[in-house]
Amino acid sequence: MDVKQQKLNKEYQIYVQRKMPKSNLLRDCILAFLVGGLICTIGQAVNNFGKSYFNLNTEEASAFTAIVMIFIGALLTGLGVYDDIGKYGGAGSVVPITGFANSIVSPAMEFKKEGYVFGVGSKLFSIAGPVLVYGITASVLVGLIYFFVK
Amino acid sequence: MEYLRAFLVGGLICVIAQIIIDKTSLTPARVLVCFVTAGVILTAIGIYEPIVKFGGAGATVPLPGFGYALAKGAIKGVEEMGAMGAFVGGVRAAAGGITAAVVFGYLAAVLFNPRMKR
Amino acid sequence: MAKHRLGGQTIKLENPPCILSRATIVGKKEGQGPLGEYFDVVLEDSLWGEKTWEKAECRMYQEAAKMAITRAGKQPQDINYLFGGDLLNQIITANLAARSLGIPFFGLYGACSTLTESMSLGAMVISAGYADLVLCVTSSHFCTAERQYRFPLEMGTQRPPTAQWTVTGAGAFLLSNHMKPPxxxxxxxxxxxxxxxxxxxxxxxxxxxxxxxxxxxxxxxxxxxxxxxxxxxxxxxxxxxxxxxxxxxxxxxxxxxxxxxxxxxxxxxxxxxxxxxxxxxxxxxxxxxxxxxxxxxxxxxxxxxxxxxxxxxxxxxxxxxxxxxxxxxxxxxxxxxx
Known part of the structure; x- marks a missing residue:
């Protein structure tokens, strides 16, 4: 690409950036705060329920909470509600573990037409797979570093 | 109070993610990866533990909490069985969540069908 | 320079072809929009009784094509060429529709510009005297495009203000050498x-x-x-x-x-x-x-x-x-x- 075209591109990109409407950050943040906060509060209630009703210790209660929240996220995605929550909640519905469930169910459900192995089976982790890859790899690294510096 | 703290901490973590999504062109999938990894690292350097102590589910339900469980499990594994624990501990601690995601995810995908967005 | 060229990119057609007939089919959302009353067919839902959205889009494509042919009082075998395309990989909608339409077919991909791309080529072919009737058809479907280019439908994502909504719709235009405007x-x-x-x-x-x-x-x-x-x-x-x-x-x-x-x-x-x-x-x-x-x-x-x-x-x-x-x-x- 010649220099003149590069300059033209740069000018256009700056101009577009200036001209384009921005997302309403304040509104988005407030909604993310409310939705995310609410989901975590529900999580806290599940956690407390596990502790008092099943006499779970802290770690068990965390696992119990994760399982229940993932179930809720998967169910709401299946019922077609979670995308509506996501439209308003933004990151507030993406970051909690219910959003992780949503990212698993939504592609799997949609690719069911491509079969149960290469459709559902492989698409389950099309978005969530990287999360596991990087999370687990990072944790192994942390464990190994801890082993050597301990 | 416990609920209020969970609400505040959980809400704030989501706000950080929202700012990243709006201000950069990172897709939600990338944000999820970053947040899990951030959870692992913050736990390793001892920052996430106090947040969990304070926020409860507000810190464990968002995805950095998943990273927290992985990192804490890996460290515990190393303490129990040495270097091999780094490979066993993390996933063992998060096994409930991962298995639930696979099983419920599969069931929901099989039972339900997607609908046109309104 | 060729006889009918004007400047670098434009041609003036020697025998301007006409748009003899046309047909449009749209989805429910488009039918509810401000132009709803103008469309020939408005679908009740995104699947139109088919098993997949891809099949629904293909049927929209075919039905629009057939409707345009029937309206001109013609049969598919009267049509010399079908020019068309869609947004999906390997323009599969157009290919599958052409399979059942049985008209000599040129598949085109110009993303959303495919309509005028096919009309340009169709008009040239008629003006040059290589065809009497050319059918130009394009289609898109929100659900098929969304899952190919973006995210699954049930995924909870926010769309930025500059995002656009893929139209569920198919349009067919029958070009001919008749004397009938436009x-x-x-x-x-x-x-x-x-x-x-x-x-x-x-x-x-x-x-x-x-x-x-x-x-x-x-x-x-x-x-x-x-x-x-x-x-x-x-x-x-x-x-x-x-x-x-x-x-x-x-x-x-x-x-x-x-x-x-x-x-x-x-x-x-x-x-x-x-x-x-x-x-x-x-x-x-x-x-x-x-x-x-x-x-x-x-x-x-x-x-x-x-x-x-x-x-x-x-x-x-x-x-x-x-x-x-x-x-x-x-x-x-x-x-x-x-």
Whole structure:
């Protein structure tokens, strides 16, 4: 690409950036705060329920909470509600573990037409797979570093 | 109070993610990866533990909490069985969540069908 | 230079072909929009009784094609060529539809510019005397496009304000050498233009330079200005892409702000929550076929310039960080044969 075209591109990109409407950050943040906060509060209630009703210790209660929240996220995605929550909640519905469930169910459900192995089976982790890859790899690294510096 | 703290901490973590999504062109999938990894690292350097102590589910339900469980499990594994624990501990601690995601995810995908967005 | 060429990118057709008949089919949301009453068929739901959205889109494509043929009182075997395409990988909708239509077929891919691309080629073939009847069909479907290019439908994501909504719709146009207005008189073929936009949620900005370049080339080649047209119709630039195009042409000395309309802006109303407007192969096809041509027949517009605009991206090219090239092809639609 010649220099003149590069300059033209740069000018256009700056101009577009200036001209384009921005997302309403304040509104988005407030909604993310409310939705995310609410989901975590529900999580806290599940956690407390596990502790008092099943006499779970802290770690068990965390696992119990994760399982229940993932179930809720998967169910709401299946019922077609979670995308509506996501439209308003933004990151507030993406970051909690219910959003992780949503990212698993939504592609799997949609690719069911491509079969149960290469459709559902492989698409389950099309978005969530990287999360596991990087999370687990990072944790192994942390464990190994801890082993050597301990 | 416990609920209020969970609400505040959980809400704030989501706000950080929202700012990243709006201000950069990172897709939600990338944000999820970053947040899990951030959870692992913050736990390793001892920052996430106090947040969990304070926020409860507000810190464990968002995805950095998943990273927290992985990192804490890996460290515990190393303490129990040495270097091999780094490979066993993390996933063992998060096994409930991962298995639930696979099983419920599969069931929901099989039972339900997607609908046109309104 | 060839006999009928005007300037670098434009041709004046020696025997301007006419648009003999047409048909449009749209989805429910488009039917609820401001142009709802103009469309021939409005679907009840996104599946139209089919098992998959891909099958539904294919059926829309076929039915639109058949309807346009029947309306002209013809049979599929009377049609010399089918030119068409869609947005899906390997233009599979068009290929599958052509399988059952049984018309000699040229498959085209110009992303959302496929409508005017196919009309350009169809008109040339007729004008040159190689065909009597050519059918041009394009389609797009929100659900099939969304799952190929973006996210699963049930995924809870937010759409930025510049995002556009893929139109569920199919439009078919039967071109012929009859003497019956409206006619296709000029064709300006666009070049692929890329100003380095990489945001896939801002197709309007990626396509606006291509639209502006083609309009400018058309004006220069034909030595006419915006005044020669009652309307300049772009395919799917959306609200912001339209504004960018107007600004870009102002810099070149052409003011088209009073006569540029964009099909993507017209098809939905503000309260339908589509952000910047509609997009897709079906967008310009159904708005042009159902609304603009009707207004031309009613005598509201006599001469228009139609540009379908395409963003030539693939999911692979985006992921590899490639910028989004744009293209726009223009055809002049005139009630006089010129």
């Amino acid at each position: 006619y296709i008189t000029h064709i300006t073929t666009g070049k692929v233009i890329d100003y380095g936009i990489t945001d896939t949620n801002n197709m309007g900005a990626a396509m606006a330079p291509a639209a502006a370049a083609t309009i400018k080339a058309h004006f220069e080649d034909t030595q006419q200005g915006p005044d020669a047209y009652d309307l300049i119709v772009t395919g799917d630039l959306g609200r912001f892409g339209r504004e960018l195009t107007i600004d870009l042409l102002k810099k070149e000395g052409y003011d088209i702000s009073d006569r540029l309309i964009d099909c993507g802006c017209e098809i939905y109303s503000k309260d339908q929550d589509v952000h910047a407007g509609g997009s897709g192969c079906g967008c310009s096809a159904v708005v042009f076929g159902a609304y603009i041509l009707r207004k031309m027949e009613e005598g509201v517009y006599k001469r228009i310039l139609l540009l379908s605009t395409g963003a030539l991206l693939s999911t692979t090219s985006c992921q590899q960080g490639e910028s989004i090239p744009g293209i726009a092809h223009a055809v002049t639609i005139d009630m006089d044969r010129g």
